[in-house]
Amino acid sequence: xxxxxxxxxxxxxxxxxxxxxxxxxxxxxxxxxxxxxxxxxxxxxxxxxxxxxxxxxxxxxxxxxxxxxxxxxxxxxxxxxxxxxxxxxxxxxxxxxxxxxxxxxxxxxxxxxxxxxxxxxxxxxxxxxxxxxxxxxxxxxxxxxxxxxxxxxxxxxxxxxxxxxxxxxxxxxxxxxxxxxxxxxxxxxxxxxxxxxxxxxxxxxxxxxxxxxxxxxxxxxxxxxxxxxxxxxxxxxxxxxxxxxxxxxxxxxxxxxxxxxxxxxxxxxx
Amino acid sequence: xxxxxxxxxxxxxxxxxxxxxxxxxxxxxxxxxxxxxxxxxxxxxxxxxxxxxxxxxxxxxxxxxxxxxxxxxxxxxxxxxxxxxxxxxxxxxxxxxxxxxxxxxxxxxxxxxxxxxxxxxxxxxxxxxxxxxxxxxxxxxxxxxxxxxxxxxxxxxxxxxxxxxxxxxxxxxxxxxxxxxxxxxxxxxxxxxxxxxxxxxxxxxxxxxxxxxxxxxxxxxxxxxxxxxxxxxxxxxxxxxxxxxxxxxxxxxxxxxxxxxxxxxxxxxxxxxxxxxxxxxxxxxxxxxxxxxxx
Amino acid sequence: xxxxxxxxxxxxxxxxxxxxxxxxxxxxxxxxxxxxxxxxxxxxxxxxxxxxxxxxxxxxxxxxxxxxxxxxxxxxxxxxxxxxxxxxxxxxxxxxxxxxxxxxxxxxxxxxxxxxxxxxxxxxxxxxxxxxxxxxxxxxxxxxxxxxxxxxxxxxxxxxxxxxxxxxxxxxxxxxxxxxxxxxxxxxxxxxxxxxxxxxxxxxxxxxxxxxxxxxxxxxxxxxxxxxxxxxxxxxxxxxxxxxxxxxxxxxxxxxxxxxxxxxxxxxxxxxxxxxxxxxxxxxxxxxxxxxxxxxxxxxxxxxxxxxxxxxxxxxxxxxxxxxxxxxxxxxxxxxxxxx
Numbered sequence: 001x002x003x004x005x006x007x008x009x010x011x012x013x014x015x016x017x018x019x020x021x022x023x024x025x026x027x028x029x030x031x032x033x034x035x036x037x038x039x040x041x042x043x044x045x046x047x048x049x050x051x052x053x054x055x056x057x058x059x060x061x062x063x064x065x066x067x068x069x070x071x072x073x074x075x076x077x078x079x080x081x082x083x084x085x086x087x088x089x090x091x092x093x094x095x096x097x098x099x100x101x102x103x104x105x106x107x108x109x110x111x112x113x114x115x116x117x118x119x120x121x122x123x124x125x126x127x128x129x130x131x132x133x134x135x136x137x138x139x140x141x142x143x144x145x146x147x148x149x150x151x152x153x154x155x156x157x158x159x160x161x162x163x164x165x166x167x168x169x170x171x172x173x174x175x176x177x178x179x180x181x182x183x184x185x186x187x188x189x190x191x192x193x194x195x196x197x198x199x200x201x202x203x204x205x206x207x208x209x210x211x212x213x214x215x216x217x218x219x220x221x222x223x224x225x226x227x228x229x230x231x232x233x234x235x236x237x238x239x240x241x242x243x244x245x246x247x248x249x250x251x252x253x254x255x256x257x258x259x260x261x262x263x264x265x266x267x268x269x270x
Numbered sequence: 271x272x273x274x275x276x277x278x279x280x281x282x283x284x285x286x287x288x289x290x291x292x293x294x295x296x297x298x299x300x301x302x303x304x305x306x307x308x309x310x311x312x313x314x315x316x317x318x319x320x321x322x323x324x325x326x327x328x329x330x331x332x333x334x335x336x337x338x339x340x341x342x343x344x345x346x347x348x349x350x351x352x353x354x355x356x357x358x359x360x361x362x363x364x365x366x367x368x369x370x371x372x373x374x375x376x377x378x379x380x381x382x383x384x385x386x387x388x389x390x391x392x393x394x395x396x397x398x399x400x401x402x403x404x405x406x407x408x409x410x411x412x413x414x415x416x417x418x419x420x421x422x423x424x425x426x427x428x429x430x431x432x433x434x435x436x437x438x439x440x441x442x443x444x445x446x447x448x449x450x451x452x453x454x455x456x457x458x459x460x461x462x463x464x465x466x467x468x469x470x471x472x473x474x475x476x477x478x479x480x481x482x483x484x485x486x487x488x489x490x491x492x493x494x495x496x497x498x499x500x501x502x503x504x505x506x507x508x509x510x511x512x513x514x515x516x517x518x519x520x521x522x523x524x525x526x527x528x529x530x531x532x533x534x535x536x537x538x539x540x541x542x543x544x545x546x547x548x549x550x551x552x553x554x555x556x557x558x559x560x561x562x563x564x565x
Numbered sequence: 566x567x568x569x570x571x572x573x574x575x576x577x578x579x580x581x582x583x584x585x586x587x588x589x590x591x592x593x594x595x596x597x598x599x600x601x602x603x604x605x606x607x608x609x610x611x612x613x614x615x616x617x618x619x620x621x622x623x624x625x626x627x628x629x630x631x632x633x634x635x636x637x638x639x640x641x642x643x644x645x646x647x648x649x650x651x652x653x654x655x656x657x658x659x660x661x662x663x664x665x666x667x668x669x670x671x672x673x674x675x676x677x678x679x680x681x682x683x684x685x686x687x688x689x690x691x692x693x694x695x696x697x698x699x700x701x702x703x704x705x706x707x708x709x710x711x712x713x714x715x716x717x718x719x720x721x722x723x724x725x726x727x728x729x730x731x732x733x734x735x736x737x738x739x740x741x742x743x744x745x746x747x748x749x750x751x752x753x754x755x756x757x758x759x760x761x762x763x764x765x766x767x768x769x770x771x772x773x774x775x776x777x778x779x780x781x782x783x784x785x786x787x788x789x790x791x792x793x794x795x796x797x798x799x800x801x802x803x804x805x806x807x808x809x810x811x812x813x814x815x816x817x818x819x820x821x822x823x824x825x826x827x828x829x830x831x832x833x834x835x836x837x838x839x840x841x842x843x844x845x846x847x848x849x850x851x852x853x854x855x856x857x858x859x860x861x862x863x864x865x866x867x868x869x870x871x872x873x874x875x876x877x878x879x880x881x882x883x884x885x886x887x888x889x890x891x892x893x894x895x896x897x898x899x900x901x902x903x904x905x
Contacts, residue, residue, distance in 0.1 A: 014367070018371055098274045101279070110289050149294025222634040255393050292866055512767025
C-alpha cells in the first residue's frame, strides 16, 4: 500500500498544521523583532529608518526619570523575589512530604489566589486598602509596592520550589538523621542545598514577574514611584517614542537572560 | 492537632499572612465598599446603600428620573465577554496547530520551539502590546506595507477599534493557549492514531474522534487561561482601544479616576470576580469529570 | 550570591538618591518645561519629580483620596474653588513673595482665588478644535467638527476627556451658557454629546504627538498643544468654534499635606520670575500671565494663529466660570453618562 504514495505517510502530520504553526511563530516574533530593530534607529521617527545607532539607549539612560525608575524597579523586584521565595520555601516545606493536614486545601487556594483573581480587581482592592493606610499613617514609601509585589509573586515562587521538593530523594536526610544530625543540621546541610535550584528558580521567576507588573503598580504607586513599566505606560498613552523602544528592548534582554538561566537551572535536575 | 499538621500550618503561616494582607484580604474591603455611597470626588461616605449594585444593572435618567436597564454597562460587559470569547477562539485556531507542531517535533528540537513560545509569555505584556501597536497604527508597519504594495491608498483605521483590541489580546495571550495544549498533546499516545489509520479512518475523522476528545483537558485549560485574563484585561484595551470602546477592566479603572464612583467600581469588580469564579468552577467541574472518565 | 550583591547595590543606590531636598509636582502630561525644572534643581539643589495627570477630575480624585505624596498641583481655574473648599490647598503667603508683583494685573484679582492666596498663574489658553487640513478642507471654526462631524471626519474624531471643557463647549453649541442650570439646555447638550459619541474614534489625550504623526486627524484640543503639533506637521490647524470656545487658566497651588512645603514655596516664587515663566511658555506654547515675560519669549509665538485670536471670533471666547454646586452636579451626571 505504501508503495503507491509519493511521500511516506506520517501519522502525526495534519494538513496545514505546520504552515499555521510557522506562521504563528512569525506573527509572534515580527512585532518584537521590529521593536528591537527600531530601538537601534538613529532617526527621530519611529516609522523611518535613519541608520544604526545606540542613540536612543544613550538618551534613555541619561534621562533621570528612567534611571530612577530602573533603580526602583530593581529594588522592588529584588525585595519581592527575596520575600516571596523565602515565604514560599517555608510554605512548600509545610505542604509537601507530610501527611495531608486539615486545611491544606485552604493553604493551596490562598497561595494560588493571585493567579485566579483578575489583576484589575486585586489592584482596585489594594488601592482602597492602601489609600486608607496611607492617609492614616502618612507613610507613602516603597513598602506598599514591595508588599503587593511579594504577595502576587508567592505562587510563582511556590510552584518550582514545591516541584523540586516533591522530586527529592529522602534517603540522604534519613542517613543524616541516622548519623545523629539534629533536624536543623539536616535541614541546613542536606535539605536546603538540595532545594537550592528550586528556590533559585522560584526567586528568578518572581523577579521577572515583579519586573513586568503594570496594573497593580499603577494603582498602588504614590507620587514619584514610577517603575519602568508604569513610566512606559505613561509615555505610551502620549506617543510611541524611540526611547520607549530602547527601554523595552533592554527589559526584554534582561528577561530573556534570566529565563535562559532559569531553564538551565531547572534542566540540571533531569 | 498533631505535630506534623501544626508544623505544616506554622511553616505556611508567613506566606498566608502576606497573601491575606497583600492580596485576598483587601477583596473583602471591595465587597464592603460596593454597599456604600460615593464620596464627592473620590472615596466613600460611610452609609449603607445598594445604589451601586442597582446602578450596575439599571440607570436613572438625569433629567426625568425614569429607570431603564443599564444598557451602557451591559454593552461594556457584553463587549468584554464577546472579545474574550473571540480571543479564546482565535488563539485556539492558531494555537492548536502550533502546539501539535511542537509536540510532533523530534525531542531535541522540541525544547527549542517550546522555549521560543515561552519567551513572549514571560515578557512584559506592556512591551508586547506596544510592539503590536507599532504594527497596526496608521503610519505603522502593516499600513505602510499595504500602501507600498499598492493594495490600499489611505491607511486603514485599525487602531482604536474593537478589532485592534482583539488582535492585541490574541497576540499577547497566544502562549497561554499553546502551553497547556502542548502538555496535553505531548502525553498523547500516537499509536492510537496509527491504529485508527490502519482501520481506514480519514484524517478528519481521526482529528474529530480521537485527538480532540483525548486532548480535551488541554483545550479546556487553555481556554480558561486565555478567557480569564482577557475578561479582566486592562493594559491592552487601554493602549489599543482609545478610551472609547472600553472593556470592563477599563471601566472599573474609570470609576476610581474620572468616574469618581468608588462604590460602583467596587460593585463592578465584584461582578467581574463572580464571572471569573464561575468560569473557574465550570473548569474544575469539566476536568474532574474528565478525570473520572479516564480512570 | 550575585542576586544578593545586585540587590544590595540597588538598595544603596536608592537610598543615596533620597538624601537631599525633594519636590513632587503633579501636572498635566507633557506640560512642564524640562529646562525650567533643570534650572530650578541646579539653583536650589532640589530633586524634582513630575507625575502626569490626564484630566482635572483624575487629579482631584487622586488628591482627595489622600496618601499621594505630591507637593504641588496645577489645576484649571474652574477647579480651584473645589480644591479650596475641600481644604486641599495651603496658603503659602503668595502676596508676600518676591515675584508676586510680576503677575499681570488682570490675572491678579480673579474670582476663583480672589486674593491670590492659594495659587499663582501657570499658563492660560483656549479650548477649540484641531484638524489636519489634509483630511478635511472645510470650515474649522465650528464645533460641528466634533458634535456633528462632516462625512470626511466621521469615525475619525477624538475628544480630549476633560469634563469641564467638553460639557461647556457642548452647552454653548446648543445655545446655552457654560455652567448653565437650565434643564432644557443641559438636556440638549447631553443629547448632542451622546449622539455625537457614536461618530467619534476615541476619547484620549496626548494629542500633540498623535496629531503630529497622523494617528488622529481631528480632535477637541487646546491651542498650545495644537501649536506644537503644527510645528511638527504643517497640515494641522487650530479652529475657534464660532458657537463658543473656552478660555481657561491653569494655576499652581501647594497641597495642604505637602511633604516638602518649603521647596514648593521656592518653586512657586521661581515660576513668577519673567524669564522662568517664558521658559514654561516656550515649551508648552501657551501664554503665561506674568508681566515682562514677553521679552524672553521665542519670536514665533508672537504671531502664531493659535495664540492670536482672529478679530471676528474674539467674542465667541468665554471664560469658563467656577460652576455652582447644582451646575457641577449636572456636569458630573452628563459626563458619567458620556463615559459609559
